[in-house]
Amino acid sequence: MKTKECKIPEATIKRLSTYINCLERLQVENHPVISSELLGEYCQVSPAQIRKDLSYFGEFGVRGVGYDTKKLEAEIKEILGLNNNWPTCVVGVGKLGLALLNFALFRKHGFSITAAFDSDPAKVGTELSAGITIQPTTEIEQTVTGKKILIGIITTPADAAQKVAEQLVAGGIQGLLNFAPTKVKVPEEITLRNVSITSELDNLAYLMTQKRRRS
Amino acid sequence: MKTKECKIPEATIKRLSTYINCLERLQVENHPVISSELLGEYCQVSPAQIRKDLSYFGEFGVRGVGYDTKKLEAEIKEILGLNNNWPTCVVGVGKLGLALLNFALFRKHGFSITAAFDSDPAKVGTELSAGITIQPTTEIEQTVTGKKILIGIITTPADAAQKVAEQLVAGGIQGLLNFAPTKVKVPEEITLRNVSITSELDNLAYLMTQKRRRS
Structure with missing residues (x-):
């Protein structure tokens, strides 16, 4: 995962943390794949904002299909360093x-x-x-x-x-x-x-x- | 108190909240007047930042003298709306x-x-x-x-x-x-x-x- 060499806004980091919680809930509710629209609704963030937040860190999801909820959760945890103990x-x-x-x-x-x-x-x-x-x-x-x-x-x-x-x-x-x-x-x-x-x-x-x- | 017609950064509002706590402590410690340098040291914020934060809301303190701790506390509370119950x-x-x-x-x-x-x-x-x-x-x-x-x-x-x-x-x-x-x-x-x-x-x-x- 390549991180662009620029300062990530604190608000983005805060939302990434929210996305993790939403993605966990989505998996429990049996959504293996989710569109950015539906993810936005779950997190109460606009789909455009989600795409912008993720774009700081690379490419995620498949256009026209959406995000693999389990994979995206792991990727965001990797970004934040939460895969460490x-x-x-x-x-x-x-x-x-x-x-x-x-x-x-x-x-x-x-x-x-x-x-x-x-x-x-x-x-x-x-x-x-x-x-x-x-x-x-x-x-x-x-x-x-x-x-x-x-x-x-x-x-x-x-x-x-x-x-x-x-x-x-x-x-x-x-x-x-x-x-x-x-x-x-x-x-x-x-x-x-x-x-x-x-x-x-x-x-x-x-x-x-x-x-x-x-x- | 006149507020400039611009968006106040959230970080400024957060620091104002800190200034209140510092100004209360300064009064307890018997400092009726304080320079922005010393206030900065108490709050761990640079004096320039304090002046910038306050400048959104008008003129405070007396140049070369400093801030009246009790008055500034009341003024910041007024800004934040904390003089209401x-x-x-x-x-x-x-x-x-x-x-x-x-x-x-x-x-x-x-x-x-x-x-x-x-x-x-x-x-x-x-x-x-x-x-x-x-x-x-x-x-x-x-x-x-x-x-x-x-x-x-x-x-x-x-x-x-x-x-x-x-x-x-x-x-x-x-x-x-x-x-x-x-x-x-x-x-x-x-x-x-x-x-x-x-x-x-x-x-x-x-x-x-x-x-x-x-x-």
Whole structure:
């Protein structure tokens, strides 16, 4: 698969992720082949947008026939790097951490959560339904190294996030998804994404406010 | 406050949301005035980016002096429409729903969660720590209307999301934040944002894979 040498828009990557979920559902519903029109309807994306998104990465599907759902799913997973197994850990087993530990979709997308950490002695030692036992945060570095964990998900309060990030990096983590409502600093070679659920709600409020002001 | 008649990038709106959190922290830490350099350091955004983001909405701060942290926070909240109170409800009180019900930042940003719904009879009637009692999903429409709820957060499984969205819309909801791993269809006048936590992780994996392929 040849990738054109240009920057792929983040929105395209986000849609590719959606396409995977739709293609999985289509296979379950016994659609081995699908037109871009029907795929568009499933994903609520225009067929033209689907073709444009895929065109960044090469040629897919057969003109006049459509896409092989199983093959296209595998191809998109290959593009995103999801055919690898990504050993992942969660630091901060509060309500959000627990929710993420139980996300069935993570495993389907190649992320296997293999460790969970919390600083609360009352939580340490608890066996989670996922078959993982909560470890103290003092064991982060050693466990990340030992289990060759590549991705760390931070769901701690804001004031704990930076220290946790440093412990993960010391253990050899390569990517961080930070849900703590603060920015963390990590060396340049670490891939970092900050996720703010509050900012999603803020954005919704902004769009609603704009609509009101227009009407 | 005059808004320039141009499309504001989504990334700008996202950063404005971050600035609010930083400005709140700065006030707690007793900084009544701050330079764009220091604000940039707090938010991990370049001072030039901060100035550019704010320039969409008018003139802020005093050249050579900086920003009044309290005033700028209020101004950004005004831009985003967060000075309104946004009555909000959560449908689907699983682990993610519970996490969102307890997000302290939501209230700080103007979102007050005033109802929670679940279809599980075992959960209905449970009083949540937030002082809200879980209601059955059959009461969505009536409660949304009665409490004048404007925003609905959907954290149900995929197969329940469309029906829940329709019930919320029937009740008079104006905005929807959908966390269910499927798209929902709503009338055009409803503001809808789909949030996919899995796609954030997919994007991280993609960026890490790109780095690997380059090195």
